[in-house]
Amino acid sequence: MSTPYDQRIDELMEEYRSRRAAAGDLQRRLREISATATAPRQTVKVTVGAQGELTAVEFPTGAYRRLAPAELAEAVLTAAREARQQALGLAGEAIAAHLPPEVQASDFLQGTADLTALLPEEPPVLDAVRAYVEQGRRPL
Known part of the structure; x- marks a missing residue:
């Protein structure tokens, strides 16, 4: 039986594969x-x-x-x-x-962009996801 979590995980995996392929394409273009x-x-x-x-x-x-x-x-x-x-x-x-809109490509390429400012210290995790990961079940 497929749960909404399983479907979301499949969607996330597909998104990951797509981004990975795009990264490989970008890397090839940069080398050229x-x-x-x-x-x-x-x-x-x-x-x-x-x-x-x-x-x-x-x-x-x-x-x-x-x-x-x-x-x-x-x-x-x-x-x-x-x-x-x-x-x-x-x-x-x-x-x-x-790149995110707030990061200039020139700053990124020159190593002067502050990429840590784009991400919070702790990623936001929904309580439902945290409970599922920690306990293997949805919270009540």
């Missing part, structure tokens, strides 16, 4: 994020992944040869920063729908 930026005068082209890690550095023209080492270093760093911002923007767009 890539952004590229090119410095002025095509001196350097930099590609980064979702976390801002360098995945490619190219010199599409010979313009880099005319730069002093400090100028070339600055061109690489500037292009890397620009590409990183693009990648973070793409990652933010991917996760924004999965």
